[in-house]
Amino acid sequence: MSSTAASPAVEVQLPSIPLAELAPCALFFGLLGTLVLFFVGAEQGAFSLSSGTLVHEFVHDGRHLLAFPCH
Structure with missing residues (x-):
């Protein structure tokens, strides 16, 4: 038998x-x-801060992933 402290x-x-x-x-x-x-x-x-669709296209897949409607 071995004993350990x-x-x-x-x-x-x-x-x-x-x-x-x-x-x-x-x-x-x-x-x-x-x-x-x-x-x-x-x-x-309705509260757009930038003109054009650059921001929309940049976050487009993220919108779908988070279930935000975008079209």
Whole structure:
């Protein structure tokens, strides 16, 4: 029979990040996500920001993938 000694448990301290430090990044990525969703879902419609069909053709497959109607 072989006996092995149990190794002592090691406590790991996880760093805590204050909410005030996360807020600017969360706001930036939230606005960026909203802008991306606008261009995929609503651009070339009633609230068009650009003329022509360049944006429409660029996000066309993404519209179908996300079930947005475009034609």
